[in-house]
Amino acid sequence: MKILLMGHPNVGKSVFFNRLTGAKVFESNYPGTTVDFMKGWMRIGGEDVELIDVPGTFSLEPKDKAEEVSVEMLEENQDSVVVCVLDASKVERGLYLALEIIEKGYPVIIALNMWDVAEDKNISIDTEKLERILGVPVVPTTAISGEGFKELVSRVKDAAPVKIEGIVTSVAASVRSTGGGESAAVS
Amino acid sequence: MDEGEEKFGQIYFAVLGAVALAFGAAELIASAGGGFTWGILDSSGATDPLFLPWRAIILLSVGFFYLSSVKDFAEVHQLAKSVMGSIMIWIVAGMAIWSRIASSIPGEETWFNSLDGFLASYAPPYCPEMFLLPFSLVIVYYIFKAGETEK
Amino acid sequence: MPLSVDERWDLIDKISKQTVTFGAYKHTLKDAIAELTVKPLTGIPVAIAVIYGFWSFFCDFAGTLFTDGFMVKLFDEHWLPWLQSVFPGGLGNPLYALMVDAGHIENGVLVASDTCFESFGVLTSGLFVPFGVVLWAVVAFYLMFAILEDVGYLPRLAVLVDTILHKIGLHGYAIVPTFLSLGCNVPGVTAVRPLETRKQRFLMITLLAVFIPCGAQIGIMQDLVPELIGWIFLTLAIGYLGFGFILNKIVPGKSPELVMDVPPYQMPMLRNIASKLWIRTSRFLLVAVPFVMLGCLIVGLMYLTGAMDWLAAVFGPLLMGWFGVPAETVAPLIAGFLRKDLAVGMIGGLMEQGIMTTFQVFTSVVLLCIYFPCLATFVMMLKEENWKEFLGSIASLVAMVFIYGGLIHLVGIMLGVA
Numbered sequence: 001m002k003i004l005l006m007g008h009p010n011v012g013k014s015v016f017f018n019r020l021t022g023a024k025v026f027e028s029n030y031p032g033t034t035v036d037f038m039k040g041w042m043r044i045g046g047e048d049v050e051l052i053d054v055p056g057t058f059s060l061e062p063k064d065k066a067e068e069v070s071v072e073m074l075e076e077n078q079d080s081v082v083v084c085v086l087d088a089s090k091v092e093r094g095l096y097l098a099l100e101i102i103e104k105g106y107p108v109i110i111a112l113n114m115w116d117v118a119e120d121k122n123i124s125i126d127t128e129k130l131e132r133i134l135g136v137p138v139v140p141t142t143a144i145s146g147e148g149f150k151e152l153v154s155r156v157k158d159a160a161p162v163k164i165e166g167i168v169t170s171v172a173a174s175v176r177s178t179g180g181g182e183s184a185a186v187s
Numbered sequence: 188m189d190e191g192e193e194k195f196g197q198i199y200f201a202v203l204g205a206v207a208l209a210f211g212a213a214e215l216i217a218s219a220g221g222g223f224t225w226g227i228l229d230s231s232g233a234t235d236p237l238f239l240p241w242r243a244i245i246l247l248s249v250g251f252f253y254l255s256s257v258k259d260f261a262e263v264h265q266l267a268k269s270v271m272g273s274i275m276i277w278i279v280a281g282m283a284i285w286s287r288i289a290s291s292i293p294g295e296e297t298w299f300n301s302l303d304g305f306l307a308s309y310a311p312p313y314c315p316e317m318f319l320l321p322f323s324l325v326i327v328y329y330i331f332k333a334g335e336t337e338k
Numbered sequence: 339m340p341l342s343v344d345e346r347w348d349l350i351d352k353i354s355k356q357t358v359t360f361g362a363y364k365h366t367l368k369d370a371i372a373e374l375t376v377k378p379l380t381g382i383p384v385a386i387a388v389i390y391g392f393w394s395f396f397c398d399f400a401g402t403l404f405t406d407g408f409m410v411k412l413f414d415e416h417w418l419p420w421l422q423s424v425f426p427g428g429l430g431n432p433l434y435a436l437m438v439d440a441g442h443i444e445n446g447v448l449v450a451s452d453t454c455f456e457s458f459g460v461l462t463s464g465l466f467v468p469f470g471v472v473l474w475a476v477v478a479f480y481l482m483f484a485i486l487e488d489v490g491y492l493p494r495l496a497v498l499v500d501t502i503l504h505k506i507g508l509h510g511y512a513i514v515p516t517f518l519s520l521g522c523n524v525p526g527v528t529a530v531r532p533l534e535t536r537k538q539r540f541l542m543i544t545l546l547a548v549f550i551p552c553g554a555q556i557g558i559m560q561d562l563v564p565e566l567i568g569w570i571f572l573t574l575a576i577g578y579l580g581f582g583f584i585l586n587k588i589v590p591g592k593s594p595e596l597v598m599d600v601p602p603y604q605m606p607m608l609r610n611i612a613s614k615l616w617i618r619t620s621r622f623l624l625v626a627v628p629f630v631m632l633g634c635l636i637v638g639l640m641y642l643t644g645a646m647d648w649l650a651a652v653f654g655p656l657l658m659g660w661f662g663v664p665a666e667t668v669a670p671l672i673a674g675f676l677r678k679d680l681a682v683g684m685i686g687g688l689m690e691q692g693i694m695t696t697f698q699v700f701t702s703v704v705l706l707c708i709y710f711p712c713l714a715t716f717v718m719m720l721k722e723e724n725w726k727e728f729l730g731s732i733a734s735l736v737a738m739v740f741i742y743g744g745l746i747h748l749v750g751i752m753l754g755v756a
Binding site for chain 2: 364365366367369370371373374375380383384386387388390391394395398399402403406407408411567568
């Protein structure tokens with residue numbers, strides 16, 4: 001099993017990577033390009049798992065060389081689990097990439113990173129509900145302080161491929177149960 | 188912060204801002220004439236002719252930052268200007284201290300400095316920013332206060 | 339069933355309405371400070387202060403503490419005399435000249451060198467340049483760079499200079515490869531890849547390779563000619579902006595806006611900084627040390643075989659006539675193709691022998707900067723650009739060197755200092 005770390009640029013992915021891997025990391029060059037990426041090992045349940053820090057990308061429709069490489073790396077590693085790193089204060093933007101990856105059939109686990117920043121900005125996210133709707137594990141993290149990482153690692157095993165149709169239905173169900181309007185938690 | 192604290196902050200940083208402006212102007216004039224040393228105040232820029240006007244510009248900006256934050260001092264955007272002014276002093280003064288540390292360790296001819304030589308490296312005169320440094324630290328109290336309000 | 343783009347956004351909209359709650363948005367002190375650093379009126383003074391801090395730290399860490407404080411003593415007073423006394427051969431012996439000390443002619447007599455800048459042996463200058471001077475400069479630089487990066491200041495600097503750089507067809511992001519190149523041009527050239535169009539990448543690579551001195555070079559300059567360094571930077575900055583402006587006009591293609599995320603300010607993580615510093619510094623050493631030693635060897639061999647004198651005779655008139663620098667500069671210019679730091683060190687050697695005026699030192703240091711990228715950068719450019727662009731870069735480079743070099747000479751003549 002391999003783990004791919006994916007997300008937008010500037011969501012704290014490199015600190016995230018450093019948090020997850022040991023001291024031994026390798027910077028490698030993607031063949032045929034000058035795009036570099038980091039590779040390291042992490043331990044999950046007593047097993048060594050390879051972790052690859054895929055260059056930051058906004059979507060799976062590449063806009064530049066580095067993004068092209070990201071998409072290729074995803075396609076080359078069909079058997080991997082994708083840890084999708086989102087900026088918790090801009091969840092919508094990050095979810096787009098996450099949904100694209102889910103649609104491609106990868107088992108995904110979502111990290112809502114920069115959780116502290118979201119708190120600073122008075123943004124709150126109902127992670128349990130988000131998890132129910134998406135059907136994939138959702139974990140709030142703050143890479144800079146290391147909060148949430150233990151949970152993240154322990155939940156990697158829960159990541160499984162889900163059908164996008166399932167998400168569409170569960171959103172609809174959730175909308176019905178709360179009366180369809182804004183989230184009930186508006187205060 | 189309460190009204191008393193705001194009032195104190197306004198007066199304090201108005202004065203500090205005026206002092207910073209005066210120091211900045213003095214350094215700017217000094218840089219045209221090659222610098223001066225007056226008592227324990229050093230504005231000679233002996234190490235590098237480039238540094239004196241550079242520091243003068245920073246000090247003048249610090250003065251403006253402080254003065255412009257005085258009106259409506261408790262408001263977070265206004266307070267931020269004083270915080271920034273203090274940070275700029277910390278950068279320059281911090282580097283002045285670092286410069287003394289760096290030159291205090293190795294000796295002239297010997298590998299390491301003698302104890303006397305080491306201590307002598309920290310003797311006055313000091314640059315204006317070093318004098319402003321302790322006074323700029325008052326802002327820490329207000330940063331702490333602002334953090335409390337945010338919680 | 340894959341979703342269309344609109345369906346996907348629609349779904350996200352529904353999901354976020356169900357899960358995300360926005361409170362009344364209120365600025366924190368941190369937000370307010372972040373704002374101050376990107377607005378031009380307040381951001382420019384802050385940038386001036388930050389760069390002051392960067393530069394003073396650099397000078398005192400690399401220059402005062404390590405190089406002048408310890409390394410010069412170690413190399414000039416212990417290592418060089420020791421090698422001069424124990425190495426077989428002696429002045430005039432070819433192997434001794436290559437490895438330890440080539441010496442120089444003073445009043446018709448071959449005399450031994452006093453410093454590791456002059457001696458030019460593989461084991462003296464070849465070790466002193468990378469370990470005595472450059473290593474400390476590079477460590478100081480990358481340490482500060484990593485801190486600024488991790489605190490979150492660098493993207494704000496990019497936002498700040500966006501407007502200025504737009505004028506030369508670049509985006510504020512260009513400050514990142516530019517800044518990175520001040521450490522070493524090789525990672526700088528790699529860092530241009532997020533720029534969106536080929537035109538932007540071409541402009542950036544060409545400008546970097548020509549006008550940005552690397553940390554190694556700056557370290558040596560700071561050690562040898564601290565009084566000239568302000569002028570050298572000014573000259574290079576004018577060239578960077580001026581030629582950027584011209585190139586932007588003549589190179590076809592678009593320069594679209596690059597939307598950049600600015601992360602919030604945060605406390606840097608020590609481990610992250612340490613690992614960046616380690617990776618960058620060790621990579622640098624791996625490239626630098628062999629090239630410096632090889633450079634010493636090649637230059638030494640060229641002197642011994644007389645090739646250098648021949649080249650000096652051939653190119654001397656051109657150098658003297660067009661650029662106003664003495665024929666002896668041929669040697670540093672050749673060494674500069676391998677390593678710029680080594681080459682500036684050689685100019686230092688020439689300076690100590692007293693065969694150059696201050697203005698000639700200034701001109702030759704600037705020339706060294708702009709005339710050709712070092713071999714490692716060169717290889718990187720080849721990897722990053724296609725053949726057409728690469729040849730374009732080289733052609734613009736040659737044109738810029740002759741135009742700018744001649745211009746500097748002309749200004750010197752007009753000011754009466756050349």
